[in-house]
Amino acid sequence: MAHIIVVGNEKGGSGKSTTSMHVATALVRMGHKVGCLDLDLRQRSMGSYIEKRIAYCADKGLDLATPTYRPLPEIDAKELKDGENIYDQRLSLAVAGLEADVDFILIDCPGSHTRLSQVAHSLADTLVTPLNDSFIDFDLLAKTDLDGKVKGPSVYSQMVWSARQLRAQAGLPPIDWVVVRNRLGAQNMVNKKKMRDALENLSKRIGFRFTDGFGERVIFRELFPRGLTLLDLRDLGVGNLNISNVAARQELRELMKALNLPGVKIDF
Incomplete structure (x- = not known):
C-alpha cells in the first residue's frame, strides 16, 4: 500500500x-511514484x-520530474447510502484510485478545519505540520497562559489525537x-530559542517530532508562478546557485x- 503523507x-x-510541492517533487526526483491530492x-x-x-x-x-495530481472525483449525492458522507466518499475514492499505482500519496489540507481535513488526518502514516517560527503559530498546537506556560492542547492537537485514536481502533x-x-530567522535570536524550548517541552507531552524547515526566501515566491521548485534550477540552466539558493536546497x-x-x- 502507498505510504500516505498528510x-x-x-x-x-x-x-x-x-512544503508539499518540494517534498512531492523531491520524492519523484529520487525515483518514487507520487500521487497528490489537494483538499482546499x-x-x-x-x-x-x-x-x-x-x-x-x-x-x-x-521534462521535469512531476508528481501525479488528481482532483477529488465528483459524486452524485443521490447515490449515497444512508449515513454516508459525500466528502468521505470523495476522498476514499481518490485515495483508492491512486494507491495501486504510486509509492506515496501526499495530501495537502486547507488552512482551516473541514470534514475532508479531519478524515485525511486519520489516513496519515506521516503527518507534516508546517508552522511559522512564532508564538502566534505556536497557538496552533497548544493553549498558553499570559506567561507563555502551556495550559493544554489546542483544537488542532485534539483533532490529531482523535485521528490517532481512529487509527488505533482500526489496527x-x-x-x-x-x-x-x-520562516526561521537566520540569526540565533532569543525568540528562536524560546520557540525551540517550547516545542521541545510540548513535543514530549502530545507526541510529535519537530525539525527545521524553510527560511524566508524570495526564491519560493519567484518559482510558484511557473510551478517550479528549487531542485529544478540546474535543469533550467542555472549553473551557479547563489548562497541563498544553496542554503534552501540544504x-x-x-x-x-x-x-x-x-x-x-x-541523493540530491
Missing part, C-alpha cells in the same frame, strides 16, 4: 503548499502549482507526526532526512 494545520500562510477545494494552491508546472514544461519543452500503525518550523535535504520516509534514500 500536510496540514489550521492556519494559512505557514508554507503548507510550498476553493483555493487549490497545490493543484494549481502542479498545473502551472505541467503548462510551463509543455511551453518550454522540458493501523500510529501516525508519525512531524512539526516543521518554517534545508530541503535536511527536511527530507528528518521525515524519515520508508524506502527513501536522499
